[in-house]
Amino acid sequence: MKKIGMIVAVEMDAVLQLYGAPKGKEKRGGFTVYTYENTDYVLYVLNSGAGELGAAAATQLLISVYEAELIVNFGVVGGLTEAMTLARTVVVESVVHTDFDTAGWNGFEPGRYPNYPDRYIPVTPRLVQLSQEVCPELIPVRCASADKFVSGEEKKRALHEAFGADICEMEAAGIVLTANRCQVPCLLIKAVSDGITGGAEDFERELANSSAVCLKVMDKIIRAL
Numbered sequence: 171m172k173k174i175g176m177i178v179a180v181e182m183d184a185v186l187q188l189y190g191a192p193k194g195k196e197k198r199g200g201f202t203v204y205t206y207e208n209t210d211y212v213l214y215v216l217n218s219g220a221g222e223l224g225a226a227a228a229t230q231l232l233i234s235v236y237e238a239e240l241i242v243n244f245g246v247v248g249g250l251t252e253a254m255t256l257a258r259t260v261v262v263e264s265v266v267h268t269d270f271d272t273a274g275w276n277g278f279e280p281g282r283y284p285n286y287p288d289r290y291i292p293v294t295p296r297l298v299q300l301s302q303e304v305c306p307e308l309i310p311v312r313c314a315s316a317d318k319f320v321s322g323e324e325k326k327r328a329l330h331e332a333f334g335a336d337i338c339e340m341e342a343a344g345i346v347l348t349a350n351r352c353q354v355p356c357l358l359i360k361a362v363s364d365g366i367t368g369g370a371e372d373f374e375r376e377l378a379n380s381s382a383v384c385l386k387v388m389d390k391i392i393r394a395l
Contacts, residue, residue, distance in 0.1 A: 176388075177225060177243045177345055179340070183381070240354065243345050247337040248326065258362045260311040261358070262313045263310040264293060268332075293358055314335035315343035319373075320338045323366055337362065363377055
């Protein structure tokens with residue numbers, strides 16, 4: 171039976187509404203882990219909280235302790251271009267960690283890790299392709315990830331111009347870097363809650379609806395694996 175680890179930052183209500191009461195629930199490594207099971211797979215859902223450090227630790231826990239063979243993450247994000255409108259669902263094909271900057275040491279451009287050829291960290295290509303086959307409406311995007319909530323048109327346009335990203339959020343880099351390091355495939359499905367001119371108010375208003383839409387897409391893809 172396949173073991174899947176799902177990382178959830180702040181959208182746990184969507185999980186409980188779709189899947190109902192978990193088969194099991196336990197505290198491990200400072201996190202709460204919910205277990206769901208069917209005939210095809212066991213799903214371990216971990217509520218990481220917001221931020222890269224929690225997301226990275228959660229990913230490692232799911233891989234090391236729960237032996238997850240696949241890491242998935244769904245969630246709401248900010249849009250950095252006009253094309254990224256409210257509730258639009260997307261599949262992340264690459265991530266740039268905008269906080270990471272070693273230019274003063276080795277001259278690399280901001281966002282580039284030494285063990286990657288450029289600053290764009292790839293998400294498992296075959297899963298990106300599969301997700302689009304299952305859900306053709308999904309748009310492949312580049313995600314800017316950092317430990318900061320980006321609000322307002324000026325900041326969002328600047329982030330897009332600096333890194334060529336389509337969306338922004340706070341967990342993707344931690345998840346993808348850790349999964350890649352452990353050679354475990356990963357998949358990230360996101361829904362835009364606040365567009366290029368939006369911010370915290372839009373995020374709060376659209377959180378529940380966007381999360382529910384996003385999780386249903388993720389669930390459809392998982393069932394197709």
